[in-house]
Amino acid sequence: MAHHHASTKSAAARVKTAVRNYPVVAATVVVLGVVLILWGTGASGPAQWIASLYTLGIVGITGYGMVQDIRRGHYGLDILAVIAMLATVAVGEYIASLIIVLMLSGGEALEDYAAGRAKGELDALLDRAPQIAHRLPSGADTGGNPASGKPAAELAEDIPATEVAVGDILLIKPSEVVPVDGVLLSPAAAFDESSLTGEAIPVSRAAGDSVMSGSVNGTHAVRIQATATTADSQYQRIVALVQEASESKAPVVRLADRFAVPFTIVSLLIAGIAWAVSGDPVRFAEVLVLATPCPLLIAAPVAFMGGMSRSARHGIIVKGGAVLEQLSAAKSAAFDKTGTLTYGRPELVSVNPVNGFTGDELLGLAASAEQYSSHVLAASVLAAAEERGLPVQPAETAQEVATNGVEAFIGGRTVRVGKRRFIEEVDGSTQAVDLAPGQMVVYLSVDGRFAGTLILSDTARENAAATLERLRGLGIRETVMLTGDGQATAESMARTVGISSVRAELLPEDKVKAVAELPLRPVIMVGDGVNDAPVLAAADVGIAMGARGSTAASESADAVIVADDISKVATAMDISQRTMKVALGSIWLGIALSVVLMLVAAFGYIPAVAGALTQELVDLATILNALRALHGKTLFRRGRAGAPASAAAISGTAA
CATH class of the missing domain: 3.40.1110.10 (Calcium-transporting ATPase, cytoplasmic domain N)
Incomplete structure (x- = not known):
């Protein structure tokens, strides 16, 4: 009984939250309920008045925002929805008009739900940020304090992770997330760094080795000495990059807007011809009910969120949908030499x-x-x-x-x-x-x-040649090496990895100029060092490799590869191409279904209320299709030319 009471309470809390977050949806549901009750009891006059006035109020609010947008030269898809609402009110299809209002306001809730699903990987990264740390008194050793006779675990004082100072000795319990960057004091330990690097196999560390915040301790309690505060630690840097990535929204709108004007014109033409041929204004309303553009508005953001989440699962943090869009269409790739194409440990x-x-x-x-x-x-x-x-x-x-x-x-x-x-x-x-x-x-x-x-x-990375081969398979037509090293060194390395042209003995400003002059665009630039920051910012897509979010390079880059693995550049491009395919496919699916249904409605076969409900199903189909960006086959299950795929790539394809 108590369990039933608790579940009722939590359901009530969920409803309360939904009402607070989506007041227009809640108000529309209430109005629709009242109207249906009045209509069912034969009071269709009051029902029509209530529905019509409420719809016109929503038209006023939506219309005001739409006019502001048009003034800024931004023609969105709201025009269709506003015309459809006005048309249904004008011809007395007041229940259909309320369903359109519900669909338009519910679209935002639906988008939030779908984006929440798609953002899963990014949110998981944020949720795992350690909140507390176990600080040991200075001088406490692994066996505890001889004076007190207590084991180290009992001596540890729990403090908020944000209060850890450089030099503090911390106890990391089994299976706990390391709160700050540090140096291992215990003789040996194993850490799972998969959330940072995408690498599934735990790594072994010995006393004196550095330990990354965000990695998960193995089966034994260990001690570390903090070398950074939480704000300066790897994990917080990555979390900050993820937040920046998930908050960027602009390009998503642009993708749908490309289709807005043509879709609006086609819809109005079909509706206008249906009215003119049949002589019945109701036909105009019936067609436009099916033209409401929710699928176009929702599909792209959901697909992009899915693509960004999928990248995060592979240890690649992509800062927004625009980056995925540019990356998917890239024609040239420029690479720094030392530490990018080579191991960087001469x-x-x-x-x-x-x-x-x-x-x-x-x-x-x-x-x-x-x-x-x-x-x-x-x-x-x-x-x-x-x-x-x-x-x-x-x-x-x-x-x-x-x-x-x-x-x-x-x-x-x-x-x-x-x-x-x-x-x-x-x-x-x-x-x-x-x-x-x-x-x-x-x-x-x-x-x-x-x-x-x-x-x-310095030796070339063993997977550098295979990665360049993969990039050519994904549509990269020109590869360039940009380096400050001498011409002879650069050219011999270029031959080893299969790069088509070399620009050597460059200063940072020369690299920026070289990227700007590349004719085939968009251009990807892959680098790792602090001195790569200017050129990463100058490229259409700057990718910082192995930066783990901590250098100037990762802040000026559009994507950050957390692991020190060049093959992730090809994985990022592969994921971006699939994401764009899914986003555009979802938009076209929504348009195709809407146009087919509009043509059927033009002949009078779909009443306005049925049309409004059918359009909800089109929304659902489009969103489910867009969520496919979360999964899917990665093209490269194993490295070409016999190079083994990384553990992260294998686990990623299985996901």
């Missing part, structure tokens, strides 16, 4: 000192200067020096010259590290180096004299 191959320097001295000075650089090669030089046990000296002054290198004053000497042209500024006798495929060179000068070179090698 290794030192050789040290070549000149002018009396030793190899260790050269590498030590290079590492001391490179510690002040954000470039990917700097990390490799520092790693190589550390491996050889060479000390890294602090600089008295250091300045990074964007895209050229670093100049630092170390131990009384001025050291320059970077590109050849940067060293040539101080020593014109700097010699160029012949490089093998995939190699890069760092030049050094000390006190204005050329001191030697470091040769590093």
Whole structure:
């Protein structure tokens, strides 16, 4: 009995919420009920008055908004609905007029419901944001506090996740979501990062490894030390991107509006001819009842939401329907080289000192200067020096010259590290180096004299060639590599992965210009680094790869691939093409069904009330079709050319 009472209460609460959210729908249902009761008891006069006045009130409200839109040069689909309501009132089909009002106001509720279904993956990401953290007192170890004799779990204090400070020691219980980015203190742990990267297999981490917020702990309680607050953590960045993505609505309206004017003209023509031939104004109303454009308005937003959700399931965050639309039609793709087409982890191959320097001295000075650089090669030089046990000296002054290198004053000497042209500024006798495929060179000068070179090698991603092949299969006709590296290095890498043209030795502004000059549009730009931010913003679709939402690149990009996996670029394009197909297919389905039914009504076979109810079924068919964008086959179940598909791609196709 108590259970029955609770379910009644929750049903009542749901009704209350629905009434609050959709007052026009609620009012229309009440008016329709009253009108049907009056009509059933023979009081058709009062019923007609109530229905007609209520409908005209709605026409006034809708009409005002419509006139404002037309003034702004925006011809929407409301015109048809307003004419249909006026026509049914004029010919006395007052019950049909109320059904049209219900359909128009209910369309919004229906859209919210369908969009809610389609937004499932995005909402799941938002709902999983950790709310609390278990903070341990400093000095608590895994076994607990010897002084108190209590285990760590009992010493932990629950605090809101937003209050975690950098340096706090946190306890992560089994199967809990990590609240902030941190470093693992426990000897070993396994984390499920599928909500961040789309990768289904849990990853192992050892003490000292970084742990991402949003990943789920395995079967043992572990300790981490926070390295960021919630606001600066990976997961919150991704959540912010998702919110931005799900709130963008503009392009969806545009897609339906392309069909608005032609559909309105065709509908009015059919209705006008039916009236003229039959001589009966009721026929005009009967045709227009079937022309109300809910399917056109609802289909596209639902399909786009579905496509964005499906992308999120694959670890790709797409910022809105316009991005899906552009991505589906892309004709050119430009790629940054280091860290995008390659792994971005170059290794030192050789040290070549000149002018009396030793190899260790050269590498030590290079590492001391490179510690002040954000470039990917700097990390490799520092790693190589550390491996050889060479000390890294602090600089008295250091300045990074964007895209050229670093100049630092170390131990009384001025050291320059970077590109050849940067060293040539101080020593014109700097010699160029012949490089093998995939190699890069760092030049050094000390006190204005050329001191030697470091040769590093970066390898192409194993799935880069297969991804480019897939993109060609999806309609990409031109591929370009844009890089700051030397021409020889860039060309050898382009041959390895199958890129058609190369633009090398570019500064960030040159990359922007190169993207602007590409003739085949829309253009996709794929990059990863902070210095890719300008060119990602300049492309028709900028895709930040492996950025995990935390760099400038991901903020200026239109889509963010959370995992460090280039094959997701092709997956994103595949999903966008399917989404557009479903969106346009749903719109055409709605138009086709409406036109067929209008032609039947033109011959007098569908009374106005039946027509209004039939149109509801057309809405339903269109929305169900649009929800197909949530699922569907991904073209590439396995990588081409023998490359294995990622676990995320396999799990995604199964979904």
